[in-house]
Amino acid sequence: MRDALLLVAGLGLLTYAADKFVLGAVRVATILRVSIVLVGALVVGFGTSAPELLVSALASIDGKQDIALGNIVGSNVANVMLVIGSAALFGVLPITTRIWRQEIRLMLIAIGVLALVSYDLRVSTIDAIFLLVGAVAAIGLIIYWASKDREAAQEIQVEVGELSEGEHRLGPSIVLTLVGLAGTLAGAQMLVVGASGLAEALGLSEAVIGLTVVAIGTSLPELVTAVAAARRQENDLIIGNVVGSNIFNSLPVAGVAGILDTTPLDSQFGLSLLLMVGGCVLFAVFSRTDFFVNRWEGGVLLAGYAGVTALAL
Helix, strand or coil: CHHHHHHHHHHHHHHHHHHHHHHHHHHHHHHCCCCHHHHHHHHHHHHCCHHHHHHHHHHHHCCCHHHHHHHHHHHHHHHHHHHHHHHHCCCCEECCHHHHHHHHHHHHHHHHHHHHHHCCCCCCHHHHHHHHHHHHHHHHHHHHHHHHCHHHHHHHHHHHHHHCCCCCCHHHHHHHHHHHHHHHHHHHHHHHHHHHHHHHHHCCCHHHHHHHHHHHHHCHHHHHHHHHHHHCCCCCCHHHHHHHHHHHHHHHHHHHHHHHCCCCCCCCHHHHHHHHHHHHHHHHHHHHHHCEECHHHHHHHHHHHHHHHHHHC
């Protein structure tokens, strides 16, 4: 019971604090007149992966690599199947040709690289460095695309504008950022401790807990935001944010986790990697067919997520 309460409390704090961290960081960046393209590509994009980054980093430091990598793989699956599937039930999600040509293809490459380096059930230091180099290249590409593409720049301006709307002072914005970061760290630590204890109490492997409970928890910000946006018919940024989150999860987040710990992974992790690749490819196929994800495709994604979760257990 203690571990379950710790896990739930950690999830709640993580979700709330991560949102405040991103909000504060965007406001500080805009006050300091940092390029909007840079803010959107890094602060907003990276912010959606802040829960995964901190949870995976802390789990790796504690020697719980199954939770760390399970969280990354499970979050990637949850993003494209649970989050997109849930949002699509409220209406058609349009896919622009730009997002398909650039971000979705980059996501598939990032997912493939993660699967390749970890399929031997271990992310070595060399593998981790390779992922981090890939992360630098991906971030550079995203910034380049955004700076050269008027449509992408306009989307980023809208997103950053919503977060930094109104007059804000530097001091309170810095405090909000630091408090949000501290809360995210505390929530992540509570989540890792609670998940580890719950796995031991229930006789489940840490990999299973990481792939399911922890992964869903760290994807809650994307899920809540996507469903709320879909209900208000504000669909433009849903796909971009989810795809961006998967890119960051697969490269810098996995790279950091691998640098901190190279412990071999659970034997069933290979199946989880295949399910991740399959889920992302299915989403990409739906996206390319008519350049939108409709309700029945959303239903297929949700059913697929239920099946993936069952297989993971």
